[in-house]
Amino acid sequence: MLRRGALPPPLLRSPMALPPARPPRPERRFVAELPGCELVDFACRRGGSAGGGGARPRGFPPGPGRCYSFCVPGEPVRAARLHERLRRELSQAAFAALPLLSYRPGAAAAARERGFLVRAAPEGERALEELLRRCLPAPAHLAVYQEGEDGQLWRGLWRLAEAGGKELLSRARVVGAPPPASHPAAAHLRDAAGFGSRPAARRVLQECTTLIPEAKAVLDLVDKCPKLPKRGSFPVIVIEGLDATGKTTITRSLKDLLNAILLRSPPSCVSQWRKRFDDEPTLIRKAFYALTNYIVASEIAEASTKSPVIIDRYWHSTAAYAIATEISGKVSDLPPVHHPVYCWPEDLLKPDLVILLTVSPEERIQRLQGRGIEKTREEEELEANRFFRQKVEESYRRMENPACQLVDASLSREEVLKDVLHQIKKHFPSL
Structure with a gap:
């Protein structure tokens, strides 16, 4: 029994009633095929130049010209056909396009998206944006890679509006990632x-x-x-x-x-x-x-x-x-x-x-x-x-x-x- 004026003990919740803690979501990673079929693994981490850890990936981005990337979203069949269409259009427009794969380690196949790493002169950026607006589901996204004054490599992710404008969604530092034990497409x-x-x-x-x-x-x-x-x-x-x-x-x-x-x-x-x-x-x-x-x-x-x-x-x-x-x-x-x-x-x-x-x-x-x-x-x-x-x-x-x-x-x-x-x-x- 409780003495008069005493406070009741706090109600204890059963551990069974607590929702299970969610494991941290795997970091999205990218693997690009550079000229000479060399693979480079990298990730994009937000924060200052000293935050997030990791060194700049070696040999990336390939020159000359500015470097861009994008991935093709959607269910597998339609995404595969759209990817093929973009490959042909990039080639016809004389863009230098290299294979790119985006994935989360250990995640399901649906988390993987194929895309391209594109090299172009700065004046070709507008043509690339128009191609993506025309081909990709709205709103299309385009990543732009630039070297900062600190010597680090930065990626700006832009949302391309159908009307012709664009909005910067995020800015992240590009760092090298450890290569997986097996190629991410193999699983x-x-x-x-x-x-x-x-x-x-x-x-x-x-x-x-x-x-x-x-x-x-x-x-x-x-x-x-x-x-x-x-x-x-x-x-x-x-x-x-x-x-x-x-x-x-x-x-x-x-x-x-x-x-x-x-x-x-x-x-x-x-x-x-x-x-x-x-x-x-x-x-x-x-x-x-x-x-x-x-x-x-x-x-x-x-x-x-x-x-x-x-x-x-x-x-x-x-x-x-x-x-x-x-x-x-x-x-x-x-x-x-x-x-x-x-x-x-x-x-x-x-x-x-x-x-x-x-x-x-x-x-x-x-x-x-x-x-x-x-x-x-x-x-x-x-x-x-x-x-x-x-x-x-x-x-x-x-x-x-x-x-x-x-x-x-x-x-x-x-x-x-x-x-x-x-x-x-x-x-x-x-x-």
Whole structure:
């Protein structure tokens, strides 16, 4: 009991009634690809020149001219198409645009935004602002990088009004950030371009049906394919490699020598739509090619009940090019060996053997020059960017379950065929 005049003890709240403390929100970071495919990681911190810690990132911003950046917001499909449109318009306007990725460490894929780091003379700033007002959802934002009198690098973030004015939203110091253990695009690659499952690729093309009429036709074909087709008892062998490594010659020879059925990925039933999807950004283009692998899987299941099956390219090609495209930088920036992006999808019919034909870059270019055929966007990138080619080749080598068996295709046709047959006989002595 309380004595008269005594104050009651304070009411104690149960710890269970207290709302849980929210963990601090991860700092937004940026990774930009500088000339020479060098990556620079940085963050923007508000406060005075001595506040927030961190040193200015080395080699950033690249010269000459003033440096700007912006990111493309929105849901993945529309953002990817808008990003591609801006890439083309920046190129046509002669702006020097470099890849930029904004992300929060450990956050969901939705927190990532792709954009550009743009170099331009000060007189080009107005043209860049007008381009963003015209293309980006209102209100568009533009970051401007300038060196302060203190020698520090500062970023001013501006909101661009549709009427033509602009407002400074914030000013922050640009500091170097520690590079992540793995490239920030790698964590979500299997759902964003590598596509580790049929549903992941299907979701992307489903979102395209209102934008790309051909997407529905592709989905209709895919939906007719069994989810997990049962294969027959005959061996299934894939021949992989870059263009001009001799895949067509080798696969045709194997077809005759092994009395096999020859299949190609993508299959002929989608050939009328390839040009349409080749003009789309990576996210959509790779979703299309990933789904065509499931159409090929149905063909493999039926063909392997009758005879051995030889396939000219399959999932490894789709994945290797997607990884090399989405992961900026050099080979050293690729996801590490044994990363999930290199693993075969669990819901895709798996081959027994994958043979990768390799030739030197010089030999491959010489062969291509004699072809006289139209080059794909990826083929143009392979020729123009040695770092991209190296990333594709290394991604092939890191594939797992099944891994690629390498064959030197720079030898004579007879010697290459002999080496390929040796690999096949080693795995299938009865053939």
